[in-house]
Amino acid sequence: MASLFSTPTSTSTSYLFRKKSSLYGTVFPLRCDRKPGNLRSTGYFEISCRLSTRAKESSPSPALNLNKEPHKYFDQVVITVRSGDGGHGAVLNMPNQKATKPPQGKVEKEKARRRGLLKRDFGGSLILPTGGHGGDVVIYADEEEDTLLEFHKKGRYNAKRGGNVAAMGVLTSQLRDGVAAPTLRIPVPVGTVVKRKRGTLLRDLAQPGDEILVARGGQGGISLVEMPERSKKKLMALTTNVMRDDSDKVLSLGQPGEEFTLELILRVVADVGLVGLPNAGKSTLLAATTLAKPDIADYPFTTLMPNLGRLNGDPSLGAQMYTSEATLADLPGLIEGAHLGKGLGRNFLRHLRRTRLLVHVVDAAAEDPVNDYRTVKEELRMYNPDYLDRPYIVVLNKIDIPKVSERLPSLTEEIMRLGSDRPSTLDTAQTLSTEGGNADVPSSGVPSRDRKEKGIEDYPRPIAIVGVSVLKGIRTNEMLKEIRAALRMCRD
Numbered sequence: 001m002a003s004l005f006s007t008p009t010s011t012s013t014s015y016l017f018r019k020k021s022s023l024y025g026t027v028f029p030l031r032c033d034r035k036p037g038n039l040r041s042t043g044y045f046e047i048s049c050r051l052s053t054r055a056k057e058s059s060p061s062p063a064l065n066l067n068k069e070p071h072k073y074f075d076q077v078v079i080t081v082r083s084g085d086g087g088h089g090a091v092l093n094m095p096n097q098k099a100t101k102p103p104q105g106k107v108e109k110e111k112a113r114r115r116g117l118l119k120r121d122f123g124g125s126l127i128l129p130t131g132g133h134g135g136d137v138v139i140y141a142d143e144e145e146d147t148l149l150e151f152h153k154k155g156r157y158n159a160k161r162g163g164n165v166a167a168m169g170v171l172t173s174q175l176r177d178g179v180a181a182p183t184l185r186i187p188v189p190v191g192t193v194v195k196r197k198r199g200t201l202l203r204d205l206a207q208p209g210d211e212i213l214v215a216r217g218g219q220g221g222i223s224l225v226e227m228p229e230r231s232k233k234k235l236m237a238l239t240t241n242v243m244r245d246d247s248d249k250v251l252s253l254g255q256p257g258e259e260f261t262l263e264l265i266l267r268v269v270a271d272v273g274l275v276g277l278p279n280a281g282k283s284t285l286l287a288a289t290t291l292a293k294p295d296i297a298d299y300p301f302t303t304l305m306p307n308l309g310r311l312n313g314d315p316s317l318g319a320q321m322y323t324s325e326a327t328l329a330d331l332p333g334l335i336e337g338a339h340l341g342k343g344l345g346r347n348f349l350r351h352l353r354r355t356r357l358l359v360h361v362v363d364a365a366a367e368d369p370v371n372d373y374r375t376v377k378e379e380l381r382m383y384n385p386d387y388l389d390r391p392y393i394v395v396l397n398k399i400d401i402p403k404v405s406e407r408l409p410s411l412t413e414e415i416m417r418l419g420s421d422r423p424s425t426l427d428t429a430q431t432l433s434t435e436g437g438n439a440d441v442p443s444s445g446v447p448s449r450d451r452k453e454k455g456i457e458d459y460p461r462p463i464a465i466v467g468v469s470v471l472k473g474i475r476t477n478e479m480l481k482e483i484r485a486a487l488r489m490c491r492d
């Protein structure tokens with residue numbers, strides 16, 4: 001535990017991301033890959049299907065709502081996927097050798113011989129062509145994807161059907177299987193949870209490249225050989241695919257594809273979550289320590305969707321330079337009642353789920369900073385008490401304002417009093433593990449109702465309290481040092 005009010009000595013070691021514009025002209029935050037110096041970044045957003053419903057209720061034009069209020073739709077959506085039907089097989093006749101003109105010359109004879117060589121398996125049975133397999137539907141996590149917003153514009157994804165056996169009605173060695181349809185691969189942002197509409201979790205696509213087969217394409221139909229009754233017995237010795245009566249024709253039809261309604265839910269994948277009331281300086285902190293370029297303004301709720309930035313490792317660690325690198329998520333400001341959906345509400349609280357470390361950003365120049373801090377902690381507790389068990393740091397921001405420096409010692413003391421000595425009990429690895437369930441369900445296994453009865457004083461104190469001015473760059477190095485040290489602690 002540390003209170004840091006000393007003068008910064010080292011230069012800032014963070015490297016930041018480039019910013020990316022969204023489809024809608026707003027700047028959306030991004031996630032960078034982890035290679036040092038590589039600024040390829042990915043943003044992320046999401047959508048909701050509840051969203052589509054809400055959109056329908058509130059406006060005749062969902063598209064308009066998407067443009068105006070993407071933050072309501074960016075992390076949840078319902079889509080329908082359908083795999084392709086299998087291609088049809090064919091009903092074939094055996095070639096009538098007698099009816100054709102006998103081949104003339106050596107070459108023609110050889111060609112005719114080859115044509116006449118029907119394909120057979122090792123047991124000598126005829127191999128008959130089958131219809132092509134229908135296209136599967138696969139959803140995969142792609143770092144290039146930032147948002148689920150696009151899914152609100154297009155909610156249905158159909159894979160192609162398999163090709164039919166292109167038969168002229170006669171079995172020849174030239175016949176080919178119908179063409180298999182390609183797999184329809186749908187990219188989603190890393191951190192997307194895929195669920196059946198009724199709630200069954202299919203997969204948490206938490207890592208780039210994770211994928212799930214959500215609908216299997218239909219099998220192609222088989223081909224059947226049709227023969228007059230008298231020759232059937234002889235033919236049945238050659239193949240079992242003999243048409244006995246008209247009802248057998250159904251066997252040559254390709255199987256239909258599968259159709260499912262799926263819910264996609266995006267949860268931010270970040271090591272550090274910045275939380276605080278609106279206007280506390282969260283976006284300014286992100287912009288000062290990473291390459292992210294979030295919107296910053298002197299009015300509340302400038303941040304509408306989570307902004308992500310990449311914090312580089314600490315070069316002073318030498319060979320371990322990047323062990324403390326991390327992704328920071330700047331979440332929209334919380335207000336009292338956020339856990340009930342007030343302000344931007346619950347939508348954003350769930351994005352803390354995968355973070356290892358929380359950074360409470362408090363406007364130390366506000367009228368009652370301790371009460372502000374308390375409000376945010378209460379909201380976290382009401383939403384999911386596990387969040388209070390998570391390691392955290394308090395950043396008392398805006399110390400460049402004269403009155404703030406004087407209040408720092410008393411603010412620090414009061415904040416320290418709002419916590420117990422009990423160490424964090426939450427297994428953060430568990431928090432970050434594959435999960436796709438309800439964000440309200442605590443991961444510690446203790447019923448949240450019991451845990452909500454505890455006051456915020458019963459939960460652990462912050463690992464550190466740091467007085468900074470993220471705008472003026474005062475003591476930001478000390479703050480970064482604490483963040484990195486806490487991250488190392490979480491990882492050990």
Ligand SMILES: Nc1nc2c(ncn2[C@@H]2O[C@H](COP(=O)(O)OP(=O)(O)OP(=O)(O)O)[C@@H](O)[C@H]2O)c(=O)[nH]1
Nearest residue numbers: 278279280281282283284301302303333469470471
């Ligand atoms: N004096 C001073 N002003 C600051 C400091 N940090 C941020 N601000 C100002 O505080 C205002 C709000 O900053 P933001 O970074 O947008 O705050 P936020 O917490 O992201 O706000 P929301 O997006 O509403 O959640 C802006 O006008 C910033 O310039 C600081 O260290 N000192």
